[in-house]
Amino acid sequence: EDQVTQSPEALRLQEGESSSLNCSYTVSGLRGLFWYRQDPGKGPEFLFTLYSAGEEKEKERLKATLTKKESFLHITAPKPEDSATYLCAVQGAPEIQGAQKLVFGQGTRLTINP
């Protein structure tokens, strides 16, 4: 069974203090690893898709990286508006029955203090 574990559960940083969020996964044939951002009372908002080990994607202050067992979301010089819950999810290879669904981790609740 596909599994995703995110750590830490919660993280408080000062504005400008860089850090990383971790996503460890086990999946039968990785088709993609996804990062989403979720604000309170809202649905997940897509950030990145990573497809293979060694791949990196960047968007503003965020950079996502991928290895064969885990992914990191690096946050550089964060601002208060980066406060949100960050979700990691995996999608298995399409030839596997039922693999179209995403399996999500529990999320990391990030708070950036001004």
Added chain:
Amino acid sequence: NAGVMQNPRHLVRRRGQEARLRCSPMKGHSHVYWYRQLPEEGLKFMVYLQKENIIDESGMPKERFSAEFPKEGPSILRIQQVVRGDSAAYFCASSPTDRESPLHFGNGTRLTVT
């Protein structure tokens, strides 16, 4: 360019009543996914539908829950005889094809059972 639309945003039902949650996918998207998010928990896959077909319902409870995506109109998630444990946020996501990523999520329906 409307995103995934869900309604109602909030729904209150008494135990034993029926709940109907609606989801209109993004324009051009013919694949719909339903997820449930319990308080302090991650998103859990429920069901994946294409127009007039249920493709994967492996995450749906065996009783009281049903989903449809008719040829015309929104996708409906129906919960009969609701119980307090059904209280959660229900999110819908859509994609243009089953091999297309990422999923785009709506802002959810928050169901409260009293």
